[in-house]
Amino acid sequence: MQECLFCKIASGAIPSKKVYEDADFFAFEDIAPQAPTHILIIPKKHIPTLNDITEADGPMMGRLMVLASKIARERGLDAKGFRLLANCLEPAGQSVFHLHFHLMGGRVFRWPPG
């Protein structure tokens, strides 16, 4: 997706504070952090939203969850706690239409979650 901001970040065409990368995933610091730790985790595959994942994406999505848990541990959030979330469409707050999970921790979170 030539015009997708997060595809450009994952490819390195646009710089970011990279946290993790492998063949399938890219993780980087959110540019407007809302918690002491605020990392975005994305699949390199361009999937616009959670509406667009298929059965075939299941294994990749599972690996993304395991990766999120690992990154949380590396940042010490396994002791401090963290909130993991994805927004689907504008009413939920999605602003970049490339699927991404927010991994946020290091503070107390309120309820409801926005």
Place this chain on the structure above:
Amino acid sequence: MQECLFCKIASGAIPSKKVYEDADFFAFEDIAPQAPTHILIIPKKHIPTLNDITEADGPMMGRLMVLASKIARERGLDAKGFRLLANCLEPAGQSVFHLHFHLMGGRVFRWPPG
């Protein structure tokens, strides 16, 4: 886990407003909804938190993500938008220590997410 609230809900020992069930997952209405649609999706396997998922849980976690997307669609949230999230430990708001994802939609969500 004999004393786990969500294990008891998944087994039917404690009643709930069931949304979905199969061999691996159970979904039900949150008892204190924070949005017009607020559903909890859990694995039947007793996993306390996101800290506790292993590589072996990856495929199951992926199916949970695909299921969340499907339930969202069935509730019309694929058009309205939704927020999907999990809290890990008390500082993040986790109150039941059986892994669960909140599927919330039908209203506008604020940022930060709690």
